[in-house]
Amino acid sequence: MSTLQAWIxxxxxxxxxxxxxxxERAVLDLAREVAHQVDRPAAPVTAFMLGxxxxxxxxxxxxxxxxxxxxxxxxxxxxxxxxSQQADPQQADPKQTDPRP
Numbered sequence: 102m103s104t105l106q107a108w109i110x111x112x113x114x115x116x117x118x119x120x121x122x123x124x125e126r127a128v129l130d131l132a133r134e135v136a137h138q139v140d141r142p143a144a145p146v147t148a149f150m151l152g153x154x155x156x157x158x159x160x161x162x163x164x165x166x167x168x169x170x171x172x173x174x175x176x177x178x179x180x181x182x183x184x185s186q187q188a189d190p191q192q193a194d195p196k197q198t199d200p201r202p
Contacts, residue, residue, distance in 0.1 A: 127165045138172040 102110075105125065113120040128148055136144040147168060154164045 122161075124161055127161060131165050131168055134169055134172045138175050 109123055109125060110120060112118075113123060128151065131151060132144040132148050135147045139147075151161070151164055151168060155161050
């Protein structure tokens with residue numbers, strides 16, 4: 102048993118959650134995409150929000166899929182993205198770099 106599997110088993114027992122409800126691959130895939138496309142601290146917060154959604158009755162797969170789709174659209178919708186801050190692309194500073202990882 103891997104460390105992850107042992108942790109999931111212990112955490113499920115602690116919280117009284119059926120281990121069969123935990124799809125760690127879906128949660129890890131979502132967290133990875135959010136960390137890379139949005140921001141690292143957004144990954145655990147998004148995982149929590151997914152848990153809240155599932156706890157309120159939404160299905161895990163469709164809820165995770167909607168959040169993954171949101172991460173794919175995030176660069177276009179992100180008001181902090183460098184491209185959206187520049188009204189005139191000809192005035193862009195060539196030394197300016199994206200500070201996000």
